[in-house]
Amino acid sequence: MEAPAAATRHVLFLNWRDTRNPEGGGSEVYVERIAAELVRRGHRATLLCATHTAGAAEETTADGVRILRRGGRHTVYLRAALVYLAGAVGLGPLSRRHGGRPDLLVDVGNGLPFLSALYARRPVIALVHHVHREQWPVVLGHWLARFGWWVESWLAPRVYRRCQYVTVSAATRRELATLGVDPERVAVVHNGTPDMSVGPVPRSPRPSLVVLGRLVPHKQVEVALRAVAELAGELPGLTLTVAGQGWWESQLREVAAELGITDRVRFTGFVSDVEKRELLASAWVALTPSLKEGWGLTIVEAGAVGTPTVAFRGAGGVEEALVHGETGLLADDVEDFVAQVRRLLTDDAYRSAMGDAARRHAGRFTWPVSGEKFAALVSRAANVPAYAPVEQVERSYGLTP
Structure with a gap:
């Protein structure tokens, strides 16, 4: 036939x-x-x-x-x-x-x-x-x-x-x-890469991090919370926005309380596409601490608005969505993850150059x-x-x- x-x-x-x-x-x-x-x-x-x-x-x-x-x-x-x-x-x-x-x-x-x-x-x-x-x-x-x-x-x-x-x-x-x-x-x-067109959105005046995605255990948002706790003494104005929803949110709130960083972490719940773009554009660094991703869509979304990402090495497709040392940084373990976040937050020129490269890289995928x-x-x-x-x-x- x-x-x-x-x-x-x-x-x-x-x-x-x-x-x-x-x-x-x-x-x-x-x-x-x-x-x-x-x-x-x-x-x-x-x-x-x-x-x-x-x-x-x-x-x-x-x-x-x-x-x-x-x-x-x-x-x-x-x-x-x-x-x-x-x-x-x-x-x-x-x-x-x-x-x-x-x-x-x-x-x-x-x-x-x-x-x-x-x-x-x-x-x-x-x-x-x-x-x-x-x-x-x-x-x-x-x-x-x-x-x-x-x-x-x-x-x-x-x-x-x-x-x-x-x-x-x-x-x-x-x-x-x-x-x-x-x-x-x-x-x-x-x-x-989705359309990430956004009006003029200034970077936050103080160091800021964002995690975007479903709130489930294998996304390992706890790693982002630990990074905030460990860097708070060095960066007094540091904040983290956790954008997304999921059944693990109550557990994450408990972890934030145990770490003493409740006042530094904002859980937004579901965000619209416009809100997502604004959050990614205003943050200094995006975090993808997930155990495994097929691709890492949020990495290129952040890159499209000039925001570099820190993720884990060996976590699947994130090593293609992110070019280590050019559009973001890959970490070997939790301690290294915190160190890579520190590096980006404390080096303005390095972070800016990496954001520009991330924007170009994201533009390759349509x-x-x-x-x-x-x-x-x-x-x-x-x-x-x-x-x-x-x-x-x-x-x-x-x-x-």
């Missing part, structure tokens, strides 16, 4: 959350921006994700992308399969009268994938932002962590053994190789370029029949002579 024309392809994204979800983050931004770029190129795009309590409708459209919300935090995976299979027999929101079944699926694995290659008789692209090896034991108890890691490290590579992979950094591609995924089958499509790369992968993957013999898949992806 001849593949549909590029302009008529329908791409279904399966992701656990959308950007309107209170727990949504950088991976959700990536999915929706890429989906919107595909729409701009003539494709149709549908995102199926979990429902949430933010008052979002079961079905809506944003930037031309149709968004279906089904199931909850743990049931969205099953609901996705049921919605797809219902569409296969002409029922539900993927039936012919609602736009028809997809020509290709993009299965987003945030630790747990949707395993759609088991039931979707369509080509599947497996999108993996990063490998969660270190995060499972931090987020879950011992036995659940072991199960999650088994799914991610053993089951998923076998389920998607005939699929094209996409990730957002070379670091994740290397980690996927340790799970048995051939690097030649993994394409790197970076995040674009969503149109990323969208073009992803669209090429969609076209190639859509021409590989589902359940094709391994040899045919390898030839299609250029893995054999």
